[in-house]
Amino acid sequence: MKTLPLPFISRLALAIISIIGIGYLVKLGQSILAPFFLALLLALLFLPFSNFLEKKLRFPRSISTMFSLLILLSSIYLLFFFFGTQLSSFSKDLPHLEKQFITVFNDLQRWISRTFDVNTNEQFKYLNEALNKLLSSSGIILGFTLSIFSSGLGFMFFCLLFFIFILNYRRILNRFIVNVFDEKHKGKVEDIVSEIQNMTKKYIMGLIIQIFIVSIITSIVLSILGVKYAVLIGVLTGILNVIPYLGIVISMLIACFISFATGSASTTVYVFLAYIGIHAIDGNLILPFVVGSKVKINALFSFIGIIIGEQFWGISGMFLCIPALAIIKIIFERVEGLHPWGTLLGEEDKPTKKKRRVKISETITLEEKD
Numbered sequence: 001m002k003t004l005p006l007p008f009i010s011r012l013a014l015a016i017i018s019i020i021g022i023g024y025l026v027k028l029g030q031s032i033l034a035p036f037f038l039a040l041l042l043a044l045l046f047l048p049f050s051n052f053l054e055k056k057l058r059f060p061r062s063i064s065t066m067f068s069l070l071i072l073l074s075s076i077y078l079l080f081f082f083f084g085t086q087l088s089s090f091s092k093d094l095p096h097l098e099k100q101f102i103t104v105f106n107d108l109q110r111w112i113s114r115t116f117d118v119n120t121n122e123q124f125k126y127l128n129e130a131l132n133k134l135l136s137s138s139g140i141i142l143g144f145t146l147s148i149f150s151s152g153l154g155f156m157f158f159c160l161l162f163f164i165f166i167l168n169y170r171r172i173l174n175r176f177i178v179n180v181f182d183e184k185h186k187g188k189v190e191d192i193v194s195e196i197q198n199m200t201k202k203y204i205m206g207l208i209i210q211i212f213i214v215s216i217i218t219s220i221v222l223s224i225l226g227v228k229y230a231v232l233i234g235v236l237t238g239i240l241n242v243i244p245y246l247g248i249v250i251s252m253l254i255a256c257f258i259s260f261a262t263g264s265a266s267t268t269v270y271v272f273l274a275y276i277g278i279h280a281i282d283g284n285l286i287l288p289f290v291v292g293s294k295v296k297i298n299a300l301f302s303f304i305g306i307i308i309g310e311q312f313w314g315i316s317g318m319f320l321c322i323p324a325l326a327i328i329k330i331i332f333e334r335v336e337g338l339h340p341w342g343t344l345l346g347e348e349d350k351p352t353k354k355k356r357r358v359k360i361s362e363t364i365t366l367e368e369k370d
Helices: 008-028 030-055 061-116 120-148 153-168 170-179 183-224 230-240 246-262 265-291 299-334 339-345
Strands: 357-359 365-367
Touching: 008 030, 008 299, 030 061, 030 153, 030 183, 030 299, 061 153, 061 230, 061 246, 153 170, 170 183, 183 230, 183 246, 183 265, 183 299, 230 246, 246 265, 299 339
Parallel strands: none
Antiparallel strands: 357 365
16 A cells, blocks of 8 residues: 655644654653653663673673662762762851952942042942842852752652663663564664664763863862862862853852952952863863764754753753753764754764874874764
8 A cells, every 4th residue: 555645734743743742741751751861871871881790700780780880879979978068168158258258349349439430329339239139149059059969869769770770671671672673674773772872871971071171170270279169169160061051151150259259359350261261171172082073962952952951850951951962963863864953963064174183192192083
């Protein structure tokens, strides 16, 4: 029986209805899907370690999964311990920081009045309004930052549970994905699934290395500038940097607020310029050499993804949307007929551009990744 192709309007209507339906299901399953997707990313990250234990050391699947879980729990504990101690100290100093901020701001007002002969009353009126808005917005930003690290027990429980199941039953899941398709397509599907897994693992590992490098650079620069809580702000900058553009702005505002409250206006200017420099280094050196350009999402879809992710899954959606878009891009570029959509999500192709190489030593040379 010959099937007639649907008209363009009908196909467009079906596509829109499908997108709305999927969006509704994603929103409805927030409490399950968000931890499941995070667990999937973590499982892909721990897959090489788990395979090493099973193939080289002959560990049973369940034991290798438990070892992976133990390392993951240790990492989570260390992360929460670090932020717990740092944020506890910071919360105690916050009222003092606000007083220092007001004192420094008033001194700046008087200096402007003397230097530029500005009407003090008018100046105080406008600047006090601006100060109140800034302090209130700083509270919102700090509240947003604190809420990132106060994930619910339910989210963590489901994430760890899914992590165990995905890692332990990964071959069953892989076989299911392959068997869904016709027999004649199985070989191609297996190649695509394997390539997607490898690309995703490399991307996640690159993302983690990027977080470490940005955290170290920021901590060193802020320590040199004499900013209080330099290490805390540095690590926070590295983690928030996962959210493109918005993350670096939020961390820069926090750093500027603390430097202005504990230092001087000139230090704040240096911190502002330092963050511009860090963002430039990250975008032009760290991201191309560590993460690569094949999984880089362009600015337009990054912003759209952040907004949609926040609407669907809140703060966790803002963090998970970029890895999700990267995986979707990888799938689109490797499935016949979907390549144009992968191109749409990515950056502009530059076929004539040569890969950059940075020679660190006689034996170590960094090459720009695809």
